[in-house]
Amino acid sequence: MTLRSRTVLAMVLAASMAVMTAVGASADALFxxxxxxxxxxxxxxxxxxxxxxGNPDGTFKPDQPITRLQAVEALATGLDVQGTGTIPAYTDxxxxxxxxxxxxxxxxxxxxxxxxxxxxxDGDVSYTLTTDKAVYGxxxxxxxxxxxxxxxxxxxxxxxxxxxxxxxxxxxxxxxxARWSLGQTFIQQPTSVTLAGGHAFSFETRxxxxxxxxxxxxxxxxxxxxxxxxxxxxxxxxxxxxKGLLATFPDNTFRPNSTVPRAEFAALLIRAMGLQGExxxxxxxxxxxxxxxxxxxxxHGYVAAAIDHKLMPPYADGTWKPNQPTTRGEAAFALAGVxxxxxxxxxxxxxxxxxxxxxxxxSSASKTVTSFAMTPAVAIYRNGKAVAVGDLKANDQVTLxxxxxxxxxxxxxxxxx
Numbered sequence: 001m002t003l004r005s006r007t008v009l010a011m012v013l014a015a016s017m018a019v020m021t022a023v024g025a026s027a028d029a030l031f032x033x034x035x036x037x038x039x040x041x042x043x044x045x046x047x048x049x050x051x052x053x054g055n056p057d058g059t060f061k062p063d064q065p066i067t068r069l070q071a072v073e074a075l076a077t078g079l080d081v082q083g084t085g086t087i088p089a090y091t092d093x094x095x096x097x098x099x100x101x102x103x104x105x106x107x108x109x110x111x112x113x114x115x116x117x118x119x120x121x122d123g124d125v126s127y128t129l130t131t132d133k134a135v136y137g138x139x140x141x142x143x144x145x146x147x148x149x150x151x152x153x154x155x156x157x158x159x160x161x162x163x164x165x166x167x168x169x170x171x172x173x174x175x176x177x178a179r180w181s182l183g184q185t186f187i188q189q190p191t192s193v194t195l196a197g198g199h200a201f202s203f204e205t206r207x208x209x210x211x212x213x214x215x216x217x218x219x220x221x222x223x224x225x226x227x228x229x230x231x232x233x234x235x236x237x238x239x240x241x242x243k244g245l246l247a248t249f250p251d252n253t254f255r256p257n258s259t260v261p262r263a264e265f266a267a268l269l270i271r272a273m274g275l276q277g278e279x280x281x282x283x284x285x286x287x288x289x290x291x292x293x294x295x296x297x298x299x300h301g302y303v304a305a306a307i308d309h310k311l312m313p314p315y316a317d318g319t320w321k322p323n324q325p326t327t328r329g330e331a332a333f334a335l336a337g338v339x340x341x342x343x344x345x346x347x348x349x350x351x352x353x354x355x356x357x358x359x360x361x362x363s364s365a366s367k368t369v370t371s372f373a374m375t376p377a378v379a380i381y382r383n384g385k386a387v388a389v390g391d392l393k394a395n396d397q398v399t400l401x402x403x404x405x406x407x408x409x410x411x412x413x414x415x416x417x
Contacts, residue, residue: 114277
């Protein structure tokens with residue numbers, strides 16, 4: 001640590017020994033009706049970053065059902081996806097505010113990989129297909145990497161019927177939409193390639209979410225495959241890509257003011273996290289809830305995944321109530337989990353040095369000392385309880401949630417003796 005850093009740290013430590021200046025009374029002050037709610041911290045975090053706002057009267061109404069319109073707007077905001085184009089000609093489009101239509105367009109076109117890694121193993125050789133991220137906007141390229149790894153000690157020799165060593169294929173159902181090798185030139189002669197033990201080959205391509213004629217693909221489920229065209233037994237590694245997170249109704253309505261059953265909300269969340277493949281795998285999984293028989297068959301895997309990822313846990317009585325409307329508090333808790341899982345929150349972690357005026361100072365693991373301005377209504381939690389800023393103590397382990405273009409701390413979690 002430099003002399004300047006030690007001096008600054010000493011000054012801040014001395015200041016922290018004085019009474020910390022409170023900026024807000026407590027986190028409860030954000031909303032008048034969330035004290036004691038099991039979803040209080042999640043509600044606060046989402047309110048701080050503007051994902052789910054409260055009501056003009058200062059309440060949040062955590063037990064009130066969330067509407068489909070509110071859920072869509074919150075998810076689009078939380079994932080920071082942008083809409084392009086127009087929404088379908090819903091028969092109830094007049095009930096959708098113009099300000100929310102871009103969010104609907106975004107979620108109708110947002111893509112999500114079923115998993116970010118698919119692996120096939122053949123002896124000491126593993127074949128891995130990966131995507132660069134889990135969720136994609138309508139104009140985002142999907143970068144695919146195909147890796148062939150020799151995990152053994154001995155060299156492996158691969159035999160190919162031509163000079164082509166790999167391929168990438170995009171399909172919807174049985175229909176092929178795009179193939180990397182089309183237009184490429186290969187020689188029709190046997191070719192051998194040797195891969196040394198402990199080494200790997202990597203091949204990359206970029207899919208622009210378009211077919212071979214450069215037309216954007218519509219909503220649906222697509223299979224992204226990497227091919228290793230061995231002469232005797234070609235290897236295929238695949239994962240699914242869900243284009244469009246919103247389910248559509250057959251009567252061409254959007255139903256903006258309808259409530260969202262918990263099972264349907266679970267499906268929306270799992271798609272948003274890029275876990276479609278996991279939901280498919282868990283379609284027949286045993287659900288450890290008392291009312292498992294009430295879960296719609298088509299949504300069984302989504303409910304299982306939502307429970308396993310602790311986005312929507314069972315109630316205290318062991319039920320899950322799949323057809324009951326999702327409340328605003330439940331939605332906030334689940335969306336906060338999704339945003340955490342996708343690293344959508346801007347967190348700063350470290351040891352609290354002190355609070356002076358409207359600033360909070362934190363020391364990182366590398367002993368770097370940084371001060372952050374706090375929002376006027378900063379929400380503070382210490383050891384799981386809503387407290388005032390003055391209740392924070394030097395050397396508390398803190399997590400700051402930064403918000404806004406200036407990176408102000410709008411939410412603080414602290415833990416200490």
